[in-house]
Amino acid sequence: MPNRGFLLMLPAFAMLALVFLAPLAWFFTQTLVLDNDLSTLWSKIVAVVSSRATLQAIGATNWISLLVTVTVLLLGYPIAYYLANRRGLRFTLVVFCIVVPYFTSVIVRTYSWMVLLGRTGLINQLLLGTGIIDAPLPLIYNKTGIVIGMTYVLLPYMVLTLFAAMKSIDRNLLLAARGMGAGGAMIFWRVYLPLSLHGVISGALIVFILSIGFFITPALMGGPSDVMVAMLIERSVEITLDWPAAAVMSLLLLAVTLVLYAIYYRVTDVRRLMGAA
């Protein structure tokens, strides 16, 4: 045998095939292929994709994912920068704060936000009590709530990706830039940011990919009009029992995710070509 290393991967592959690929294939053949010939299948796809509900869901999904990605990036970049330049207790403490929520279930975290953000939640009570506002702010059951909740869940992915990128920046380059007369702003815009850019792109793609498939947070923290694609799929399966529509939308989501993942893969590959220095 030339190479038996693949045997180590076999259990994982078997698992993946059994619980992911097989059900997916079964679902798609059952719902789309068996009952339809090619032309009715095509018209069905067109009908689902061009329906008002789907278009709205796609629009909402893209918009929310974009908002979340930008928010996560703006929050995550300074945190990652802080971490990349600290050691010892402060480093450990911040990493702890960022990573620990990872180990808590998304549902628990989402319910915690509901306690904080509700009309009579802690934040509104605090703001009302101190007289900063007169009426409670609508922080939940709308896009604000979704973005807050998703940002919180996805922040660690961005921070850790950016941290890895920033850690790989050769500190000598920053010293060299200073030695050559560059001030803080020039060093950031001309050296630090370009050198961490692959991290920004990777992090943004990861967060966006995860965002477009989000279900629990938008379902619990969004308003009636904030229907994302994953929620629409769930409704088609559970409520309207329109499985073919669910299958078409799932395929669409899967295709978009794979395309974005391909881009992500390219970006990380380019990084390796750059020697990560």
Next chain:
Amino acid sequence: MVGREPHEGERDLEQVGSAISTGAVGLDGLCKSYGEERVVDSIRAAIRPGEFFSLLGPSGSGKTTTLMMIAGFVEPDAGTIRVDDIDITHLPPQRRGLGMVFQNYAIFPHLNVFENVAFPLRARRVPEAELRRRVQEALALVRLDRFATRYARQLSGGQQQRVAIARAIVFHPSIVLMDEPLGALDKNLRYEMQVEIKEIQQRLGMTVIYVTHDQEEAMNMSDRMAIMNGGRIEQMGPPGEIYDRPANAFVGRFLGEANLIEGTIEQVGDGEATLRTRDGRTLRARLERGATVGQPAALFVRPEKLAFGDDREGNSLHGTVRRRSFLGSMTRTVIDAGSATQVTVDLPNIGDGGGPALGAPVTVNWPAAHSLILLD
């Protein structure tokens, strides 16, 4: 874009260490400790305009820390650094206006050669046309004109080194600091680059402060050098002087092969002394400092100053050949000359077979004026 906003202190940037200054650097009582450890201890040196000055020493001797203090990356605990008469001790690095070549080149991987070299000029807001002219000029000087659009990863080690040099000189600093710039290159290329750096330094008339642990490199390039050990300067002067007249055994040994024959002072004369070795022989050598009879001392003589044969005038030792090493341009012969005395003789390879064979009884001699009494 934020990068275009002028930042604080920008007007001062061109003044210190730029072409306006003569390039004299004064270090006065520089000290730096990390925790308990004194890394740099009271360094004092006056580096002259246009001088090629090396800080030479083993690793951990404080030479790089000293350079980093001059560059402004390390804050000294005590002492002052001056460029001409301006105290720059507490000036941030970006306002010192010094050129700097880093150990591993520190070439920006995301910028091409042109933009790397243009970086110091962009930091100084040099107009585009002027910038292009100056970058081309610097690239031509290091013979990289054809590589302007390449990236660091597409260049050889020697070419990357040239980019680093072009970048350090492009804004015409009168002082350039170099931190082991040739450490990563192989031996032949290193020698070529030494010659090239020296030529550029002389052509531009700039002061170079050069850190290295390679003695040959320092001797080849320096007008003067400072031998550092344990955070202190052991000796400072032109290479020839330090090589022939080391201040102590450390310097003698560090700057090449050295014979150090230990004993006690037997007699002190005018600029000369006699040393009695542990196994009872007497040898004469120059004495440059005061010494007292009976004081422990060592006789220092370079292996290439020794010759085989007897000489009534100078010093001579009898012994047997213990080891012979053929080193290409010379043969190194180690001779046992008594129970506590071993001497090394280097003979140039002039096609005569390189001296006596292993185990042969021999006599070596050298003129007293070529040896020196070191008191440690």
